[in-house]
Amino acid sequence: MIHDFASVSGPVRLDVDAVVVGSGAGGAAAAYRLQRAGKAVALLEEGAYYQPSDFHTDSWAAMRQLYRDQGLRAMVGTMIIPTMQAKCVGGTTLVNSAICFRIPDEVLEEWVAQEGLQDLSPDILRPLFEEIEEFLNISPDDEQYLGQNNLLMRRACQAKGWEGQVIRRNSRGCKGCGLCMSGCIEGAKLSTDRTFVPAFLELGGELYTDCRIEGILVESGKAVGVAGWVLDRKTEQPKHRLEARARAVILACGTMGTPVLLQKNRLANSSGLVGKNLCNHTGTGMLGFFEEVVNAWDGVSQGYCCDQFRKDGFMIESFWAPPDVIGIRAPGFGLYHKNLMAKLKHIAGWGAMIRATSTGTVTARRKGWSPAIKYSMSQRDASLMQKAMKATADLLFAGGARKVTPGIYGLPKELNDPSETRLIAEANLRPTAFNPIGNHPMGTCRMSERPGRGVVNSHGESHDLPNLFIADASVFPNAPGVNPQVTIMALAAHFADYIQTRI
Ligand SMILES: Cc1cc2nc3c(=O)[nH]c(=O)nc-3n(C[C@H](O)[C@H](O)[C@H](O)COP(=O)(O)OP(=O)(O)OC[C@H]3O[C@@H](n4cnc5c(N)ncnc54)[C@H](O)[C@@H]3O)c2cc1C
Known part of the structure; x- marks a missing residue:
């Protein structure tokens, strides 16, 4: 069921098996997979749920509607390098060019060897890629x-x-x-808002749009949920409090959003790598x-x-x-x-x-949710x-x-x-x-089996905080050299398969 700012009329309290924050490449894939496994899942997304008829053919109108910081985000260092992320159901998959590559085997093998990733290999990801490619009609x-x-x-x-x-x-x-x-006016792009999210809803999943998560709930040293606000879509001001308690908390706010959330909550950063290693x-x-x-x-x-x-x-x-x-x-x-x-x-x-x-850094600002992004080539x-x-x-x-x-x-x-x-x-x-342009930011919560080298392990779980998982591009140890969305989805599905055995 879809709940948005107009349909929510008071504080929301949810009790689910898994809560997923962010509905882009990683979040939508993970939410669908867990719901399909029979778990009760809440998917929380700050942006709105748009249909093809809502999109603008005028670029600047589209930027204001769909992109974070109205499309004017930049990595700043010896030069200013634009980088873009979307804010909507479907996340950045809604505005991307639909290019699909699997991570090359030799790059994944390099990650496995360098980071000691015990539970990842081309053979493990292959069936997930095949399934996703069929589901998204990748051809x-x-x-x-x-x-x-x-x-x-x-x-x-x-x-x-x-x-x-x-x-x-x-x-x-x-x-x-x-x-x-600008968003696919033909409805032909099979971004996650048109694939994983509808399939998730069909299976009984709960989607909250217009919902910005600001807090991670921790009890007895474990992540037990998230808290935030349902926002008024026009003013973006908080309207109703939302709290979701869950046995697994999965952050998929993207390479910019996930480290900001962790930094603001001062969590999961014994490695000192949250927000570092921006690739x-x-x-x-x-x-x-x-x-x-x-x-x-x-x-x-x-x-x-x-x-x-x-x-x-x-x-x-x-x-x-x-x-x-x-x-x-x-x-x-x-x-x-x-x-x-x-x-x-x-x-x-x-x-x-x-x-x-x-590499560069993503740092939460004291006020607001747009990070300071430092990067020099x-x-x-x-x-x-x-x-x-x-x-x-x-x-x-x-x-x-x-x-x-x-x-x-x-x-x-x-x-x-x-x-x-x-x-x-x-x-x-x-x-x-x-x-240049900063395409496909990645890496700000890098994955490594070695706690000092990574924020999460090869199941996507935090080295510091049990039950906290990350399933987005931020876990990439480095840039794979090919467009990343399908690899993000495959990794998220891989993490979800592990999470379902735990909850
Ligand atoms: C113009 C453009 C073209 C691209 N083309 C391609 C391409 O052709 N092929 C390809 O592979 N890649 C492409 N990419 C990159 C690709 O789309 C991204 O790498 C991918 O979508 C990232 O997935 P993600 O899950 O990490 O984050 P996202 O897809 O960005 O999803 C993150 C979601 O989390 C939400 N969120 C963030 N913070 C919060 C919060 N606090 N509370 C609630 N929700 C929150 C966001 O609103 C967003 O919906 C392109 C990117 C752009 C900008």
Whole structure:
């Protein structure tokens, strides 16, 4: 049953087997799995439950509606790096591009070896991946809806002899309107609000939306529940107190939200690692100008990738976003910028994301729930980014681009010949030369079997506080190098399978 700010008319007190906070990739997967196992589960989510007809095609309206800090969140260090998280049922899966990769076996094996993760291996996660992939219809998109932006990348990969593939996505009936990041107006994206959450509700699960959890209840050294407020959706002011007592408390507030909740409650931090080890897949986009019409908005927003260099630490993926967002990424000002944007029909957008090793911190502020996020890109990551951008420019030219705008400070605004991509390779580039985005934040409550190296173990349970579990991207020990949502779901399902044996 769904309870929202309008239907709740007084204080709420729940007594359940498990309470899950956050309904994104991790939380929804865990809640569904536990409910399916016959447990009584309450799923608590700060955001609202939207339907496709509620979404805006105007980016700024969508940002205000769906994103934390209205989409203006940033990691701040030697430069300002935007990073985005959603606040709604479905969490960030509702605004993402539906790209689905399993964590590569060798990366999981690296995690297992480095962190002594006794209960994790590719063989253990494989059946969970298979089940999730079937449930979310994870498959390559229909060719007819890929659109030229993606097809050009395929042509470019073929021309270079580089590995590439149509991306497998969690969608059904996607017609490629290119507006993934504003919420799927076609209802085709199979984000958790359209999959795990409805299935959870069907099984009798209780969902509270508009509900911000602020406290973790502890008795006799164990987590026994959570407390917070049902908020007025318009004013975001607390309206009714909500307390949920449970035998398992599962936090899935995401990489930014979970450490903030733990820090504010001064819990589960004997390792000192809560809020530390902030990782991401730092990425940046490049525009290629083609003689032919691309109409990149007409097609799947991220439908093709070049994975030739995945083992070297970067991936190249096509991307598209509404024109106002593309405008921000296009270089220059004034007339120059206007003339570039006038060629929108001829622009392809491709971007590189790296398996970054730099780390940052997420720290709760005394007031409010938006954290201070500190992060600086290391020279090692800048050098990797440089290689990735050189490869992206080469690929754009191989696909037939006549001009590429690298978007790197210190380099010409435009490269007009394939031979000029050497300028990217030859430049002496510092991190501040780039204009990156902090994709897929992870790692702020890292998982390790060794208490001094992690906040949770390989069952997702806190090393300090029995019955407290974390099931979101914050448990990743480091960045896996591929888009993470399916791995978050598989890990959450894995943790849930353990939790159900305990409650
Ligand atoms: C624009 C964009 C595109 C992306 N594209 C892809 C992609 O194509 N493929 C991919 O794999 N990944 C993609 N990602 C990343 C991916 O969506 C996230 O990594 C993933 O959703 C994180 O899952 P999570 O469970 O950790 O957190 P989230 O999905 O962010 O869920 C956390 C939930 O917890 C709620 N919450 C937080 N604090 C509280 C509180 N105190 N009380 C109650 N509720 C709370 C939040 O409102 C939110 O709903 C993209 C991200 C963005 C921003």
